[in-house]
Amino acid sequence: MNIRKIAERAGVSVATISRVLNHPDLVSPETRERVYAVMKENQYTPNWFARNLTQKQTRTIAFIYPSNDSTFLQAVADGVEIVALNKKNLVFLCHTNGTAEMEREYLELMVQRNVDGIILFSSRLPQEKIEQVAGLGIPCVHIGREGADTERKNCYINYIDAAAKLTDHMIQLGYQQIYLLLDSMLVNEADEIKEGFELAASKAPTKLETDVYVADRSMQGGMLFAHRMIQAGKMPRALITSSARQAFGVMKAARLAGIRIPEDLAIASMTDSSVSTLVDPPLTAVDRPGKRLGMVTARMLFDCIENREFATQNAQHVELLAKLAIRKSCGNRKFIYELFE
Amino acid sequence: MNIRKIAERAGVSVATISRVLNHPDLVSPETRERVYAVMKENQYTPNWFARNLTQKQTRTIAFIYPSNDSTFLQAVADGVEIVALNKKNLVFLCHTNGTAEMEREYLELMVQRNVDGIILFSSRLPQEKIEQVAGLGIPCVHIGREGADTERKNCYINYIDAAAKLTDHMIQLGYQQIYLLLDSMLVNEADEIKEGFELAASKAPTKLETDVYVADRSMQGGMLFAHRMIQAGKMPRALITSSARQAFGVMKAARLAGIRIPEDLAIASMTDSSVSTLVDPPLTAVDRPGKRLGMVTARMLFDCIENREFATQNAQHVELLAKLAIRKSCGNRKFIYELFE
């Protein structure tokens, strides 16, 4: 079933059919209705490929991201999808398992398929590869700070600010020994977190005792770290973990060792989780605006797509701030409980 | 940059370029290499749309699913994506928020875009709509049992078996008063769970006291239910919840009310979660093979795609069995701990 057959059965030319499809107002009402009827009757759907052959717009974008095991990434993907669908676009969700090879493979597939734009989450690809794609005229927006010094478009959470806020929260609660546990998989974010941590520490009213460790982001990573610290007698008074799962692991190990939270150990995480309110005590954590990040990024991408000049313009950056979800694991006594700016 | 320019620069005809692309063995090695060189030099990528205009294969499938808030769905999507990528296919991930309108919208978009096949997870669409799509010649495979009595292709978890196994586990531990808490959002699965529950109960050596309730699948749903039961003095000795979050909610409410688990209340869930091992005590739950389900379904879909006769053949069903992840929340004393068939 193609445009010609429809034209035949409606007793008009293919041009008229095309006009009914694309510029209905240019067709007389009677003809239009007749054509609509024939289309419906024959369940006619215009061929997407023929259409794009002349139109040069695929109404498809790619969202290339490292993994889908976190609610944060889900939220970002959600935000992207919402904006895209609003613009009648579809999203190729490409999850790379955090490997550069998969990312490269997907990127090439996306170029082949002429997507209108690409969103790259925490890209691990070298600048030249990105430039090559940009050189093909495909707008790209990055989520994360990497390459933000170059001519890129980036949207990201300000982790320096977030880490500083969280550290500050602990300082305000009076802790003078605060350690930081980083995530061994994270690269740029880890640097930012450390920077924010040290920034806040340097501004503390009294001198702080700080230290920085690294562990796997999993619950096991947290448990292992805690076991080691306990055995070495080096468990601090307060601890900031990079992931909620690390925090859960530490809490479990602490419970087994008879360490009370928050009386003996104050703990908080740079990442929130749906079960943060479930554990005992509920975990204080950084609450990142994932959905908003996804929406903002998608909007920036569509700005580039719809506005080619805008696309080739200089670097652009949007920075989003995270909030603190203050719960009980740090010993907070005030009755703020949640969502502290 | 198109095939003609490449042909020109390589000093051959467009047909030769096309052949290099699609049947390299039909081209002499020298020409072939020369063409490859020119292609690389000019960063040539064949136009996807022109290609599909003649080829009638989009190498794209759709995975339409209700939501992405559960790790199970993530696992299924993962499995689908893995198989698809293996076949050089891309996946449109379409999440419908569980609404029939979104599902219909996405389905129509997918038809427009000529996807080679569609996977529908827990479809809420009427049979006629599905038939319409199938009538267009697009292979469909369903995840879930709905419409399994009709001429459909379905892959699903056997929830009757899973519920029976879990109930049986509790019976074996000696509980004689077991209640079931269903998920108000679930439709078909809830019926199956109830059926399996009642089946196992009817086979118990001694007469069981059973009852069935319904609550929201969230933690709040579980808490609310528990509060009511406690106030009414009707909290049973053993409880099976439909979702892990419900179980967490019940556990939290129980803790607040001084009810010990598993000493006073044995609890288990039809759904597992990454934090089941974290809570105290670790939650016994049904562990569903999500990734495998996704892979099996995708394979069945590709069988249909590659084998049109197969596609129009009678209904086909693949049933996957879930396992029990036996932990501590039911009072299990044996040292099995995990993954009991």
Add this chain to the structure above:
DNA sequence: TTGTAAGCGTTATCAT
């Protein structure tokens, strides 16, 4: 082994 040319199903530019 390579080239010629006819489609594939649209859109858009001219005419009428």
Add this chain to the structure above:
DNA sequence: ATGATAACGCTTACAA
């Protein structure tokens, strides 16, 4: 308001 018709970039008989 409508109709011819030339693109769009590719694949594939068929011919050479």
